[in-house]
Amino acid sequence: MISIKNLTFYYSGNDKSALRDINLEIQDGEFVLLTGPSGGGKSSLCRCLNGLIPHFYGGKITGKVEVNGLNVMKHSTKELATMVGMVFQDPENQLVTVDVDRELAFGLENLAFAKEVIAKRVEEALDTVGIASLRHRATSELSGGEKQRVAIASVLALYPDILVLDEPTSELDPKGAEDVLNVVERLNDELGITVILVEHRLDRVVAHSDRVIVLENGMITADGGPRSILSDGRVSQSGVGIPPIIKLAQAVKSRGMSLRVKRSNLIDDTPLTVKEGRIALAKTLRHSKPCASRHSEFFSPVIASETKQSHLKPLIEVKNLWHVYPDDFVAVKGINLKVCPGEFVAIMGRNASGKTTLVKHFNGLLKPTRGDVTVGGINAKEATVAELCRKVGYVFQNPNDHLFCDTVEEELAFTLNNLGVKGGEAEPLINQTLERFGLTQYRYQYPRFLSGGEKQRVALASILVAQPQIIILDEPTRGMEYRLKAELMKFLDEYRRECRAVILVTQDVEMVAEFSDRVVLLSEGKIVVDGPKREVLSQALLFSPQINRLAQALKSYGVPGDILTADEMIEALA
Amino acid sequence: MVSYKYSDKGTVIHRLNPWCKLAWIACVCILALLFDSPVYLLLLSLSTLPVILAARVWKEWLSVMKFAFFLCLLIIVINALVSNQGSNVLYQFPFAIPIAGAPRITLEGILWGVGNSLRLLAIISAFTVLMFAIHPDDLMLAMVKAKLPYKSVMVTSLSTKFVPALIDDAQRIADGKKSRGLELDRGGRIQRVKSYASIAIPLLSNSLDRAVQVAEAMESRAFGSGQKRTFYKELKISKGDITILAFVFSSIAFGVFLRCSGQGGFQYYPVVEAVSLTASEWTMLFVLLLLVNTMPILALLKRKASLD
Incomplete structure (x- = not known):
């Protein structure tokens, strides 16, 4: 049982409280869904449960946290390890050994269990999570979903009563996320392990939860059964993605x-x-x-993509594109594609289906092994990335990879500077872009210290300041909360209406259903379907939205x- | 592209006890440092090949060797320019440097570089086995057994594990920069240094984030709990392993004996010696190289025996 009384916590060097007046009791065997906007204190609360706060992360803490009757302030994370198992967001950064079975043994070894006990528990944990077939594999070769299941098994080997998972699926593709969540649900159902799951995407897990807790600005703003919490109007206004x-x-x-x-x-x-x-x-x-608008087979007439495209000159033309990586992996196999101004194209497909490889050809980061790519009339084979970036903006998934300047303003000026736009000419463009993205107030701040959503906006602004005709986004919404996603999508929708094209690489079906108008589905480097979203998504099994x-x-x-x-x-x- | 990462190829060499492999690497290094004769060093370098082939790491070996050859070339050129000993002068520079005297390129200077390059090649070649054919966790266990402090060993092992992640990170960040119009290889030297520095900042910052996350995850699994750690897997030394170790040690001993009895020496300066080996010297050398190569042979036999 977890009992938290009047908990308030400040990270050291920060005057804003990360958690404020938290009072919470969680019974054994409960399945608790913890949600709320990013920066709301979800991770901080998780860290309090196994003593990472205050033992690993220093700061000012008042109140009381008890786990199974042990005061977390007085017992270290190491002592709590056998009660509370923590699984983190990034599957890469929580595995420390080379082999799967040794990974499972790691915690037990640290706690000096006898070899025989370790062997038995490793075996059990492998079976419980259903990864016995992976036992001799190297962790570096596994997919994200597999890695995350290894991480779960590795804490499970310590026989915890409570499993805390901090956004375990935000870095995974839908299939991997599904596998991980299935395991978590089974652990709660069959072994009665208390589960505290932090999630943004509620549609998949909400039915299984006993309780939903919403954290905002470090405070609990809603706490109760999923049906009542999610139908509460105030909760949907706080930016939680209502299924x-x-x-x-x-x-x-x-x-x-x-x-x-x-x-x-x-x-x-x-x-x-x-x-x-x-x-x-x-x-x-x-x-x-029955009413009038019903009894029709189609919601809206399907516009054939050819008729829509014919009168406009395509911005991107791909002809029989093949790409072979130096290790002989054929990632893209004979793709033909046209993207016209004003289109919002979603490129979907499983992991490693060639999505990213394909779009990297559009701004010259990759060159065709065979075939032709024409971007805005330029042959992308001969052009450099710098030449193409006037026409094509490419936004990477993680904004941290983009940002390196001292201020937000410099971030924007950097791009313009590279394109030869300097000083007086650049000034109005920068002002305009900052305004558009609501970043004017952060103009002189250090971009890496901004919040997740703000960082994403800076990254986007630093690309769009060059006003490219085509914008490519590679998995921009992965791990993003609903409100930010919706904001981003609305912006992109406006952008493409200015006779530009938006290309979105994503696995987020619900977003595509709502915002894009054309879907290209890739599998093993080939286009399987290319058509209007209504046609593609309503005839799919895994790639269909909930409402469909x-x-x-x-x-x-x-x-x-x-x-x-x-x-x-x-x-x-x- | 070769990934500089250990992957279990399941060969006899991969399956072999890490102590045997470590002893063999030590043996090649000792012999390489012991002998001076280019013939001995050349044959020693070549005699590492059976192990490389048996471990099926030749692709990795080749890419490491490409780098090693470049290094050797550097050694040869620098030594030829700097060393002005030796009496067969090939080229005399028309000027003199104070104190150092008139520089000249001599045959001896070049040959010394070649000889020592062979020594280096033998050592690097042996170390590719350490990199690509010893399981990092096994290596860690061996180090802990050798009484090195566990935490330091763990940190070293972790840092090697995250090198590929770091390379991926750098690639991604560079792609991001390029997409914003930065031309990494354009401009003067200072400009290029600046361009690459713009990669270093996010890379460093990402690595620090990663370090905190890894530490947090380890802490949550009771790392450094104060108790004496146990080990799930232990390095069991079988009789077969002891036999292999015995052969490896005997090859070191035999090498030392040969060297002490005057074999394998070589004189570069002032006049380079002619390479001439007597019939008995050749025989002894081949016996030595055979001893060095007992490891792959015995490993193969051991696998056969265990399968029967």
Whole structure:
């Protein structure tokens, strides 16, 4: 059991409290979802549970944290290791040995368990997490999802009662995230391990949780069962990403229709899973009169991509592109693609399907092994990256890789300077861009000390100050909270309307469903599908958004099968 | 592209007890330092090849050797320019430097460089086995067994583990910079240093973040709990391993004996010696090289025996 009383914490050298007046009790075996905007104190709270705060991270702390009756202030992280297992965000930075089985043994070795005990527990942990087949593999060869499961197994070997996972899926692809979450759920179900999970994307895990806690500005602003918390209007305003199904349910309810999730529940309730949503909506639809906009097969007429493209000169033209890496890995196999001004293209696909390799050709970071890439009339094979960057902006996933100047202003000036725009000419461009991104107040600040969302904006501004016609973003929303994602997407949508093109490499289906208009699906270096998002996403299994799965199941009630978002569904039902 | 990372190729060499491999590396190094004769050093360098081939690390070996050859070339050129001993003058510079005298290039100077390059090649070649055919965790265990402090060994092992991550980081950051119009290899020397410095700052900053994260994760798994650490896997030395160790040590002993009995010496200065070995010297040398190569042979036999 965890009991926190009046906990307040300041990191050393910081006058803003990271945690303020936290009072919390978590019972054994609970599955707690911890969410809220970034910088809200989620990680700090996790660190308090195994004594990383205050033993590893110094600072000013008042109040009391007790784990299984032990006062965390008086017992070190090492002593707490057998009670609280911590799994961190980045799978790379928590594995310390070369082999999987030794990784699992690491904690036990530190605690001086006998060899026989270690052998037994390593075996158990491998089986519990279902990674026995990986035991002799090198950790460096594993995929992100596998690494994260190894990390879970390695803390599990210490027999903790409590498992704390700090955004364990934010660096993973959907498949890897699914594998990790399955394991976590099973540990809670079958072994009764208390789970405290920090997550931004709630749609997948919310149905399994007993309790949702929202942290904002270091304070608990909401705490309760998932159905009541997520249908609370204040929570959605705080920037927590409310799953589309719940949004839909809210809208349906506000129209005076009642939703029944289960037969026994006679009162209105909020569905948490696609299945619950399906049952509830089917019942509602059965009892209500059919209306005009229903009974059509398509939500909106599909515009053939060819007719839309024909009258505009493409910005990017890829002809039979092949790329072979020096280690003979063929990443891209004969791709043909055209991107026109005003398009918002999402490039999707599994990890290592060639997405990044493909887009790196658009600004010359990679050169074609065979085939041609033409960007804004320039042959990308012969042009340097510097020449192409006037036309193409490329934003990398991690803003930390972008930023190195002393002030935000210099960050922008750096790009312009490289392009030969200096002094007086650069000034208005910089002012304009800072204004546009709401960064004027941070103009003279050190960019790396800004918050995650602000850093992302600086990185974007430092690219867009050059006003490229094409902007490429490589997984920009991975691990980003909902509000920031939505802001970024809205901005990109505006940007492409100025007759420019936006190319988004992503695995985030919900975002694509809402904002892009064309989806290119890659697999093993080849284009599998290329078409309007409605066509591609409504005919997919794994790559379909939550609401579409619902729409597919409700076709017999006259709901168009190509609905992708909650807003569209509401429109169709109205 | 060769990744400078250990990967378990499952060969007899990879499977062999790390102590045997460490002893063998030590043996090659000692012999390389013991002998002066270029013939001995050349053959010693070549005699590391069977182990490299048996461990199937020739690709890695080749890329390391490319670098080593460059290093050797540097040694030869510098020694030829700096050393003005030797009597076969090939070129006399037309000027004199105070104190050092008139520089000249001599045959002896060049040959000395060549001879010592061979010595270096033998040592580097042996060390590729350490890098690519000894499991880093096993190496760590061996170091701890050798009474080196565990924490220091762990830190060393960790730092090598994160080198590939660092290289990836640098590549990504450089790509980011290039995408913002920075031309890394353009401009004067000062400009280029500045350009590369712009990579160093985020790289350093990312590495510090990484260090804190790794430390946090280790702390959470009770690293340095104060108790005496136990080890899940231990280095078991089998009878076969002892046999191999015995052969390796005997080759060192035999080498020392040969050297003491006057074999394998060589004189570069003032006049380079002619290379001439008597029939018995050749025989002895081949016996020595055979002894050095008992390790891969016995390892193979041991694997065969364990399979039967």
